[in-house]
Amino acid sequence: MGALKFIVYFSRSPNGLIVGSLRHFLVPSLILAFTAVVETMGGKRGRTQRKHFKQNKENVWKRNRSSSDANTNPDSSSTASNNNNNHSPWEPFTTQNIDFDKYYKEQGIVSEDEWDEYLNVLHKPLPAAFRINSSGQFFEDIRSQLENDFMKNLAMEVTDDGEVDAIRPLPWYPGNLAWHSNYSRMQLRKNQTLAKFHEFLKQANEIGNITRQEAVSMVPPIFLDVRPDHFILDMCAAPGSKTFQLLEMIHQSTDSGLLPAGMVIANDVDVQRCNLLIHQTKRMCSANLIVTNHEAQHFPSCHVKQKYLEKLGMGNVEDEGLTQLLFDRVLCDVPCSGDGTLRKAPDLWRKWNAGLGNGVHRLQVQIAMRGIALLKVGGRMVYSTCSMNPVENEAVVAEVLRSYQGSIELLDVSTELPELVRRPGLKKWKIRDRGQWLASYENVLNYRRNAILPSMFPSGTSCESKMTETDNQQEDLGPSGDTTEIETATDLGTRLQNQNSIDNEQTDNCAAPEIVTVEENSCLPLERCMRILPHDQNTGAFFIAVFQKLSSAPVVLDDTSNLNGRSTHEDHKVPKNLSEKVVEGTIELEINSSEDAKPEQSLLDKVNPDDDVLNKESGDDASKLDSSGVVQEDDELEVSEVHEDGDTVHEEERGGSRKLPSQGKWRGVDPVVIFEDEATINGIKAFYGINESFPFKDHLVTRNNDAQHVKRIYYISKSVQDVLKLNIRVGERLKITSVGLKIFERQTSKEGTSSPCGYRISSEGLPLLLPYITKQILCASLADFKHLLQYRSIKFADFVDTKFGEKASELTLGCCVIVLNTGVQAFSDTIQANASTIAIGCWKGRTNISVMVSSADCEELLERLSVRFRSDKDGLEAKTKEAATEVEDAEETDKQADAN
Numbered sequence: 059m060g061a062l063k064f065i066v067y068f069s070r071s072p073n074g075l076i077v078g079s080l081r082h083f084l085v086p087s088l089i090l091a092f093t094a095v096v097e098t099m100g101g102k103r104g105r106t107q108r109k110h111f112k113q114n115k116e117n118v119w120k121r122n123r124s125s126s127d128a129n130t131n132p133d134s135s136s137t138a139s140n141n142n143n144n145h146s147p148w149e150p151f152t153t154q155n156i157d158f159d160k161y162y163k164e165q166g167i168v169s170e171d172e173w174d175e176y177l178n179v180l181h182k183p184l185p186a187a188f189r190i191n192s193s194g195q196f197f198e199d200i201r202s203q204l205e206n207d208f209m210k211n212l213a214m215e216v217t218d219d220g221e222v223d224a225i226r227p228l229p230w231y232p233g234n235l236a237w238h239s240n241y242s243r244m245q246l247r248k249n250q251t252l253a254k255f256h257e258f259l260k261q262a263n264e265i266g267n268i269t270r271q272e273a274v275s276m277v278p279p280i281f282l283d284v285r286p287d288h289f290i291l292d293m294c295a296a297p298g299s300k301t302f303q304l305l306e307m308i309h310q311s312t313d314s315g316l317l318p319a320g321m322v323i324a325n326d327v328d329v330q331r332c333n334l335l336i337h338q339t340k341r342m343c344s345a346n347l348i349v350t351n352h353e354a355q356h357f358p359s360c361h362v363k364q365k366y367l368e369k370l371g372m373g374n375v376e377d378e379g380l381t382q383l384l385f386d387r388v389l390c391d392v393p394c395s396g397d398g399t400l401r402k403a404p405d406l407w408r409k410w411n412a413g414l415g416n417g418v419h420r421l422q423v424q425i426a427m428r429g430i431a432l433l434k435v436g437g438r439m440v441y442s443t444c445s446m447n448p449v450e451n452e453a454v455v456a457e458v459l460r461s462y463q464g465s466i467e468l469l470d471v472s473t474e475l476p477e478l479v480r481r482p483g484l485k486k487w488k489i490r491d492r493g494q495w496l497a498s499y500e501n502v503l504n505y506r507r508n509a510i511l512p513s514m515f516p517s518g519t520s521c522e523s524k525m526t527e528t529d530n531q532q533e534d535l536g537p538s539g540d541t542t543e544i545e546t547a548t549d550l551g552t553r554l555q556n557q558n559s560i561d562n563e564q565t566d567n568c569a570a571p572e573i574v575t576v577e578e579n580s581c582l583p584l585e586r587c588m589r590i591l592p593h594d595q596n597t598g599a600f601f602i603a604v605f606q607k608l609s610s611a612p613v614v615l616d617d618t619s620n621l622n623g624r625s626t627h628e629d630h631k632v633p634k635n636l637s638e639k640v641v642e643g644t645i646e647l648e649i650n651s652s653e654d655a656k657p658e659q660s661l662l663d664k665v666n667p668d669d670d671v672l673n674k675e676s677g678d679d680a681s682k683l684d685s686s687g688v689v690q691e692d693d694e695l696e697v698s699e700v701h702e703d704g705d706t707v708h709e710e711e712r713g714g715s716r717k718l719p720s721q722g723k724w725r726g727v728d729p730v731v732i733f734e735d736e737a738t739i740n741g742i743k744a745f746y747g748i749n750e751s752f753p754f755k756d757h758l759v760t761r762n763n764d765a766q767h768v769k770r771i772y773y774i775s776k777s778v779q780d781v782l783k784l785n786i787r788v789g790e791r792l793k794i795t796s797v798g799l800k801i802f803e804r805q806t807s808k809e810g811t812s813s814p815c816g817y818r819i820s821s822e823g824l825p826l827l828l829p830y831i832t833k834q835i836l837c838a839s840l841a842d843f844k845h846l847l848q849y850r851s852i853k854f855a856d857f858v859d860t861k862f863g864e865k866a867s868e869l870t871l872g873c874c875v876i877v878l879n880t881g882v883q884a885f886s887d888t889i890q891a892n893a894s895t896i897a898i899g900c901w902k903g904r905t906n907i908s909v910m911v912s913s914a915d916c917e918e919l920l921e922r923l924s925v926r927f928r929s930d931k932d933g934l935e936a937k938t939k940e941a942a943t944e945v946e947d948a949e950e951t952d953k954q955a956d957a958n
């Protein structure tokens with residue numbers, strides 16, 4: 059059965075990094091085609107990505123120190139024994155982990171009689187899944203090809219496991235737009251039909267017509283309930299599969315040439331992963347996207363206060379555009395231990411231990427808190443992880459609910475997406491630390507209180523409050539009255555002794571609690587959370603919780619917060635209970651950021667005289683916390699408009715309307731500069747005959763201050779423009795790594811320099827501009843259009859339609875657009891483009907027309923055309939001929955009219 063194989067796995071490691079591992083092992087036959095993401099991206103991947111993957115490559119067979127060290131860590135001791143002592147690198151990797159089994163059995167993640175099935179499925183490779191890009195021009199064709207061709211033709215092709223219907227739509231995903239495929243790579247190559255399917259997947263993925271994505275990972279954006287006018291923040295966005303989904307959602311129903319009113323900010327802390335994100339989302343061609351690079355828990359506030367505007371004599375907030383950056387939707391897909399991806403990343407079996415989840419809990423809470431703070435009242439936030447662990451899931455949700463009590467609600471979404479099988483969140487769980495079970499915070503030894511936090515436990519209470527509670531109301535221990543004693547003080551003493559010997563560490567400062575420890579049970583409605591488990595519908599695992607913000611929450615920051623097991627360091631200041639001191643208004647968590655604000659001169663210096671103040675402010679956000687820990691509302695960003703001497707600056711004093719200056723303060727990040735070089739813009743407009751209704755002003759940006767040497771010009775939507783303007787106003791708090799859609803590119807070829815226009819239209823920008831172009835645009839017959847895609851360059855005289863060849867020769871030297879005549883269009887010079895218009899960017903040279911589209915794009919487009927037009931091929935050609943005759947007749951009539 060097995061065959062010796064080299065398999066390259068790319069998987070999400072616990073911290074969210076993509077880990078590539080070259081494995082040398084006996085394949086039990088089911089190695090999924092999609093697992094080797096590299097295969098599809100390989101040849102085309104940019105330098106940055108290759109470097110990134112290379113750096114993370116790890117041979118899971120190589121015995122490293124951590125596996126031999128595992129004996130010293132009680133939580134991974136059995137993992138080490140699982141690896142056994144035979145150091146042969148040829149042995150299949152382990153998919154067993156006794157600690158894992160113990161941990162999840164104890165948590166009651168599934169009932170006892172389900173356990174074997176659960177584990178059995180968890181050990182199987184993950185079926186591949188992909189989504190059709192619903193905002194793509196060909197999405198209906200692709201869906202119908204899957205439904206009518208592949209699904210039917212492959213109906214007889216059972217998988218190696220005997221699975222029938224190995225490709226099928228995911229029943230819970232709207233509109234048959236997401237699919238499951240369970241063929242192994244070997245199978246995909248076995249016969250022609252499967253090979254064709256494989257080729258289809260590779261090609262469509264590369265172009266962006268489909269996106270490979272784990273089925274369960276598609277769920278969180280659906281629960282966000284996105285509308286095209288929403289401002290959305292994706293807090294931990296890389297590598298960007300969910301960002302892509304969010305962009306699809308806002309673009310879905312937008313007409314050709316128009317942009318939605320909403321926008322997405324996709325953020326990730328890791329610069330290299332931001333590059334993956336940019337690469338991934340580039341396929342979406344969106345002018346409504348900003349990619350930022352911040353720690354999500356410190357994502358900046360961008361807020362210019364109303365009363366400050368009043369102070370400046372600018373009372374009308376409407377006139378000032380956006381004055382605060384809050385979001386209608388926030389996706390909080392946090393870094394996690396990742397054990398929900400075990401089927402895709404089996405190397406995790408070896409690495410898994412309970413400490414992984416404990417280690418990320420604090421960060422997860424901080425990110426989720428920040429997400430809520432940045433949410434508009436009435437807005438939704440989805441919190442999700444690809445982990446099954448309650449400490450990363452229910453415990454985080456509970457802590458957020460406790461901190462924002464009353465001002466947020468955990469939504470019951472049980473009626474949404476009814477076909478998705480999911481389980482309610484847990485109400486009780488335990489914490490495992492260093493080989494010991496802890497049912498309550500009072501079990502935590504003093505010296506472990508830096509790592510094990512009160513918020514990890516179902517009650518969420520610290521020792522002191524717990525003691526007060528137990529003293530006062532022993533009987534009131536949870537809504538169900540579950541007071542099961544699981545450990546007595548004597549047991550605990552014995553356990554502490556055991557732990558002491560296990561850890562071989564001093565226990566001088568151990569707490570010696572004398573209270574009875576009871577199993578905790580959360581009184582919060584955590585059953586509204588959703589846990590998707592692998593054996594329910596043959597997927598990976600995921601956890602999802604949906605919050606709604608009910609009111610602008612008052613908040614107190616307090617050093618003794620539940621997250622502060624360790625110290626009173628500023629970084630750990632997070633909202634605590636809201637019952638004490640409060641401040642009105644939106645929560646502003648201004649926590650000391652480790653990010654680097656560059657105090658360098660930039661274009662901003664010339665425009666904004668307050669730069670020194672701004673730098674000071676963004677470098678020292680923690681100064682906003684007063685001694686009591688209360689956020690000082692008055693400080694909030696108002697200094698962005700105040701001189702150091704305290705004088706306010708009026709807009710007029712700066713010389714009228716303020717320009718959008720560059721983003722120049724972040725080290726290593728190119729500035730975002732509004733491109734307003736009139737001569738160049740007018741030249742572009744005139745060359746392509748771009749209709750005046752196309753909005754240019756303040757919609758073009760570059761990453762280069764020097765207008766004369768701009769290589770790429772990007773287009774931004776009005777929503778993105780508003781955010782950029784606000785960002786300038788607040789002192790460039792957002793560190794923007796990518797923004798907008800590449801619309802024009804400087805000509806670099808020899809011939810390009812002799813064209814009257816120095817810029818060509820990029821493929822990404824063409825769909826947006828198409829309805830507005832009136833010059834340098836021609837309509838070609840299907841035959842000529844296909845020839846162009848096939849041969850990539852055709853001499854004027856060699857076009858099938860000689861008239862088209864003549865017209866092409868009359869175009870001005872430079873970039874041009876060739877539109878496919880689908881029969882409805884007459885061969886005239888006025889082309890009425892709409893969402894269904896198929897067009898490509900070309901180059902009109904001295905003797906020929908050449909396409910300016912990658913060969914992969916050409917191949918995919920050819921494939922799309924052959925699928926779309928195969929059924930009515932004859933009809934189309936007849937229509938084309940008819941249209942050509944009509945035009946000829948019209949021209950003849952014109953000529954006669956002219957002659958008369």
Ligand SMILES: C[S@@+](CC[C@H](N)C(=O)[O-])C[C@H]1O[C@@H](n2cnc3c(N)ncnc32)[C@H](O)[C@@H]1O
Nearest residue numbers: 074294295296297298299300327353354391393
């Ligand atoms: C689970 S992955 C996100 C997957 C992504 N949402 C998607 O669907 O493609 C977690 C991401 O969080 C990022 N991350 C880790 N710590 C972070 C932090 N403090 N702030 C922002 N991002 C962080 C990691 O770099 C990683 O890309």
